[in-house]
Amino acid sequence: MRKKERKAVITFQNTTSAMAMEKLCKEQGLNGRLIPVPRCITAGCGLAFSANPQARFELENFMKESHIIYDKIYDIEI
Amino acid sequence: MIYFDNAATSLHKPDSVADAVFAAIKNMGNSGRGSYTASLEAGRSIYATREILARLFRVKDASRIAFTSNATESLNIAIKGLLHKGDHVITTELEHNSVLRPLYELESRGVELTIIKSDLSGNIKIEEIKKSIKKNTKMVICGHSSNLTGNLIDIQRIGKLCREEKILFVVDAAQTAGVFQIDVEEQSIDVLCFTGHKALLGPQGTGGIYVREGIFVSPLKTGGSGFLSFSKTHPDVMPECLEAGTVNGHGIAGLYAGVSYILETGMNQIREKEQKLMWQFYEGIKDIPNINIYGDFTTTNRAAIVTFNIADYDSGEVSDQLAEEFGIYTRSGGHCAPLLHTALGTKEQGAVRFSFSHFNTEEEVDIAISAVKTLAIEI
Numbered sequence: 505m506r507k508k509e510r511k512a513v514i515t516f517q518n519t520t521s522a523m524a525m526e527k528l529c530k531e532q533g534l535n536g537r538l539i540p541v542p543r544c545i546t547a548g549c550g551l552a553f554s555a556n557p558q559a560r561f562e563l564e565n566f567m568k569e570s571h572i573i574y575d576k577i578y579d580i581e582i
Numbered sequence: 583m584i585y586f587d588n589a590a591t592s593l594h595k596p597d598s599v600a601d602a603v604f605a606a607i608k609n610m611g612n613s614g615r616g617s618y619t620a621s622l623e624a625g626r627s628i629y630a631t632r633e634i635l636a637r638l639f640r641v642k643d644a645s646r647i648a649f650t651s652n653a654t655e656s657l658n659i660a661i662k663g664l665l666h667k668g669d670h671v672i673t674t675e676l677e678h679n680s681v682l683r684p685l686y687e688l689e690s691r692g693v694e695l696t697i698i699k700s701d702l703s704g705n706i707k708i709e710e711i712k713k714s715i716k717k718n719t720k721m722v723i724c725g726h727s728s729n730l731t732g733n734l735i736d737i738q739r740i741g742k743l744c745r746e747e748k749i750l751f752v753v754d755a756a757q758t759a760g761v762f763q764i765d766v767e768e769q770s771i772d773v774l775c776f777t778g779h780k781a782l783l784g785p786q787g788t789g790g791i792y793v794r795e796g797i798f799v800s801p802l803k804t805g806g807s808g809f810l811s812f813s814k815t816h817p818d819v820m821p822e823c824l825e826a827g828t829v830n831g832h833g834i835a836g837l838y839a840g841v842s843y844i845l846e847t848g849m850n851q852i853r854e855k856e857q858k859l860m861w862q863f864y865e866g867i868k869d870i871p872n873i874n875i876y877g878d879f880t881t882t883n884r885a886a887i888v889t890f891n892i893a894d895y896d897s898g899e900v901s902d903q904l905a906e907e908f909g910i911y912t913r914s915g916g917h918c919a920p921l922l923h924t925a926l927g928t929k930e931q932g933a934v935r936f937s938f939s940h941f942n943t944e945e946e947v948d949i950a951i952s953a954v955k956t957l958a959i960e961i
Contacts, residue, residue: 505895505960506903540898540914547930549915582899 508581512560514553514567515545515575522551528570535559542582554582584910584946589729589757589887589937591779591786598839603785606835612828614808624831631838632821638841639774639792640765647792648821649829653756654680655802656775656791659824660752661685661723663799664773667692669720672711675700675921676728676735681754682921685723694718700925703878704731708739715747723752726762730919730926730933731877732860732887734762741770750797756780757885760844761853772797781852783844784837787830793820801826847940855940856886859947863936864888866951872958876926876933886938889917892958897932900957904934908953912936 516522526538536555545552555563557579567574585593606627611620613628628649636644650656661684665671671688673681675697689695696714698706711722722744727734737753744751752773755764759774760781766774771792778788793799804816805826817823844852867873872893878884892900901914915932916923923929936950 505892505899505957506907539902540896542898543896543930543932547916547932548920549918549932582896 510557510579510581511554512557512563513539513542513545513578513580513582514555514563515541515550515578516552517573517575519551521573522553525553525567525572525574528572529553529563529566532566534563534566536563539582542580544580544582545576545578584908584942584949586936586938586942586946586950587911587913588939588942589732589780589885589935590913592781592783592939592941594939594941595783595836595840596843598843599783599785599836602839603832603836606832610831610835613831614822627835627838628829628831631834631841634838634841634845635790638760638764638845639776640767641792642767643795646795646820647790648824649834650789650791650824651787651830652779652789653754653775653777654789656777656789657681657723657752657754658684659791659799659802660773660775660793661688662802664750664752664797665693665720668694668718670694670696670716670718671721671723672696672698672714672719673723674698674706674711674725674735675925676704676706676730676733677723677725677919677921678729678754678756679918679920680756681723681725697921700922702926703880704728704733704876704922704926705878706735708736708743711740712743712747715749719747719749721750721752723754725754725756726758726764727885727887728877728919728922729757729887730917730922730935731889732757732885732937733878734758734881734884737771738769744772745770757887760841761849761856761885763849766792766794773799778833778837778840781844782837783840785830785833788833788837791824793824799824803827852940853886856938856942857882857884859938859940859942859944860884860886860888862944862947863938863950866947867954870955870958873954876928887935889933889935891928891931891933892954894931897928897934900934903957904950904953908949910950910953 613624759776778784897914
């Protein structure tokens with residue numbers, strides 16, 4: 505298994521919000537990708553948006569401006 | 583890309599399926615809404631699909647099969663249309679949320695629910711079902727195969743038991759329709775719920791429900807039926823009783839092509855190929871250190887699914903790495919089967935599921951084995 509790295513992981517209330525996040529980030533040229541929600545956040549299924557931890561505040565502002573409703577941002581090693 | 587998530591949806595479909603959907607979109611009107619050619623063509627295509635499904639499931643009267651959007655809708659129709667306050671229903675820990683959640687919903691409205699426990703291999707004891715039957719037991723509902731482990735349930739035995747006890751037997755065939763023989767007569771199935779987009783090789787948004795003659799299922803939705811327009815109530819005849827509104831004629835045309843392909847190719851050939859690939863994969867990974875495989879592999883008769891974990895790694899991480907580094911697509915996480923995960927001790931970790939199609943190849947399985955080895959050894 506690959507070496508763990510620090511990531512900013514953003515969770516959402518539903519899949520639709522995660523898809524909206526991916527689309528808008530792509531349009532704005534912001535890096536990151538959808539991953540399965542890590543179990544240290546919640547067991548079960550679902551998608552989260554994983555990005556470089558340095559981009560955390562940029563993404564936070566971007567989500568605010570773009571009216572993307574997210575659940576939480578985690579700074580974790582995955 | 584190597585696709586091993588066929589238990590979620592089949593991605594490799596025969597070309598005839600896509601061609602049929604394309605032709606339907608170009609040419610079909612709304613079934614039952616006119617006597618002009620385009621409308622009749624839709625009606626004929628939908629009727630032909632009922633007939634071919636009746637042939638597949640050994641249903642004598644094709645009009646007992648109604649189209650729905652998926653197995654979940656069919657299961658909701660069956661559960662909510664047949665159970666009432668005071669009724670008792672028996673199900674198992676192996677079930678998908680499409681069975682469990684509607685049952686929990688009804689439990690909160692006064693339906694009594696018994697859930698048969700799974701053992702550590704993901705099996706249930708049919709005797710436990712028998713022991714749980716009470717005076718007010720109206721229904722036994724279970725899947726033909728677990729979507730998590732691939733273990734098959736002996737529906738013939740349960741069907742016989744239900745028939746003897748005069749209890750309705752409802753089967754969720756989401757994982758087996760199109761691969762395993764389903765015979766509603768021989769297996770004493772009263773209601774069969776199936777989806778079109780998995781092993782039946784049809785498009786997503788297609789599915790159906792078979793209801794045995796003499797059983798009335800209250801519809802989930804009422805509305806347009808194409809006939810009896812001045813009646814204040816929706817027609818109570820099958821299949822239109824359960825098909826309010828325009829059905830997915832375009833998708834159903836594709837489903838016809840999928841089922842035709844299965845009948846032409848032979849269900850036994852399809853199943854044998856899938857199972858062969860499953861065993862190749864199982865044999866290839868079972869002795870790798872740090873691999874935990876779930877389900878019962880002591881029997882050859884099982885759905886083509888191998889579910890496992892690598893040590894205590896998050897199943898999502900394993901699936902993500904398989905996809906990102908090897909181009910191998912699998913499912914991870916909870917698989918919408920919460921009770922079975924709890925029984926198997928994988929509630930937190932989830933599990934990585936490989937589910938095979940006869941369109942997969944031995945070479946693809948070899949690549950997958952070597953990818954799993956790489957990940958497990960790299961720990």
